[in-house]
Amino acid sequence: MIMSFFQSAEQKKYIEKLEQAIQSFPERSEALDESKGFPFENIQELKDFGYPILTLAKEFGGQGGSLYDFLLAQEKIAEYCGPTALGIGWHVGTVLSLTEKRPWKKEVMEEFFKEVSKGSLVNTAASEAGTGSPTRGGRPETTAIKKGDQWILNGRKTFTTLSPVLDIFLVTAWVTDEEQMGTFLVHRGIQGVTIEETWDMISMQGTGSHDLILNEVSLPEKYYVMQKEPGKRIPEAWLLHIPACYLGIATAARNYAIEFAKTYSPNSLPGPIRDLPNVQRTIGEIELELAEARHFLYSVAGKWETQPENHGELSKELGAVKLSVVNKSITIVDKAMRVVGAKSLQRTNPLQRYYRDVRAGLHNPPMDDATITTLAKSVLY
Incomplete structure (x- = not known):
């Protein structure tokens, strides 16, 4: 358990x-x-x-x-x-x-x-092919231009996760009149909004992270919902859902490996492979890494909720949690596959899917190198 x-x-x-x-x-x-x-x-x-x-x-x-x-x-x-x-x-x-x-x-x-x-689903559309991850601070190539009392948006957003069922897009764009970035609320059904099915990855295929295309999309003033203050980055604890997701995938791999070890009994052994010292060691390492990952994730989440006065200090730990938990999750899946052996590579075996999916966590924000740099600067300067 x-x-x-x-x-x-x-x-x-x-x-x-x-x-x-x-x-x-x-x-x-x-x-x-x-x-x-x-x-x-x-x-x-x-x-x-x-x-x-x-x-x-x-x-x-x-x-x-x-x-x-x-x-x-x-x-x-x-x-x-x-x-x-x-x-x-x-x-x-x-x-x-x-x-x-x-x-x-x-x-x-x-x-x-x-x-x-009433059931509407929402996600932010921030990534673009020309800017890379929005966490890197690139300027959006999507533009917002004021014409009369309307805002006109043009651009293409990549990695728009959940796009087949989204009702609302929160689109980041460069507001040319103001020379700054802004966020606009865009409803799916308005003219000029289309989805191009471009998502073709070996990982997380089912996320539907297609391209959002905005072609002369006209919005009333009220849907220019937010301006970004230059240089100001607000810690976002809700992004801990990313490591939580990959931890869940690792747990699925762990569960599969344990059941396999309990039930697989080749005729070269008197019983199941769970009796082998090397299998026990690998399973033990999985249990340790899973416990460490969970304690880190839920400890920081709990402190974030109960210690709002410490959000500034805790903010750097949010990235550390993501880095640590995702990398431990990758290792857990790898070790689960070592327990199961070559069968883990069969297309019908879920472990090969877990292996592909869990690696996608490396490319969700924040990126590992940025987190390491932040931690270093927090003590060096």
Whole structure:
């Protein structure tokens, strides 16, 4: 049994109900990977369960879930389907951030929350081919130009995760009149918004991270929702959903390896391979790394919630958690494959999918090199 990190009986009950609701996810995963499709059924079942409103404030019809609740749920969903977890995580995390900060004008903020309460899904569209990861500070090539009382957006966004089912895009663009970056709320159904299916990766195929194309998209003034203050970066604890996701994938690999070790008995041995010292050592290493990763993730999440006065000091640990947990998750999957052996490379074996999917975590923000540099500068200057 894996050590519990529940803070309350209510939390435990919620995750147990969620686990029952996602029982069908694993059986769809192989077909999803082979078809390069999108988990429409999984997303609908999560909607039916009410998961997309987990972090929406109760005053707007949500469940008022915390960061800690969110991470527990993300880890569990990823154990059953990594791409589904990563995809829905961007929506639930975005809602958590906006619920906590309320950074837009009240009218638009309440309109947005109402749409989410009725089932709308949202994600930020920030990445572009010409700028790379938005965390690197590149200037968007997508432009926003004021014409009369409307904003006109043109550009192409890459890695728009969950795009087949998104209703709202939060688009970053260069506001030419102001010489600064801004964020615009764009509804899927308006003229000039299209999705081009470009996602063709060996990892996380089911996230539907296609290109968003904006062609003369006209928006009213109120949907210019946020300006970015130059040089100011706000710590975003909700991004811990990324390591939580890859930890869930690692847990799935761990579970498979343990069951295999208990049941696989070649005729060269008197019993199952679990009796072999080298297998026991590898499984023991997996258990240690899994425990270390969980303690780091949930310790920082718990402190973030209970010690708001220490957010400045804790902010550098957010990146450290992502780096540590993702890299431990990669190692855990690798060791699980060593236990199982060559069978782990069969196309029908889920371990080869976990192996491909878990490596995608290296390319989610923040990047390892940036985290290491931040940690170094925090003590050197």
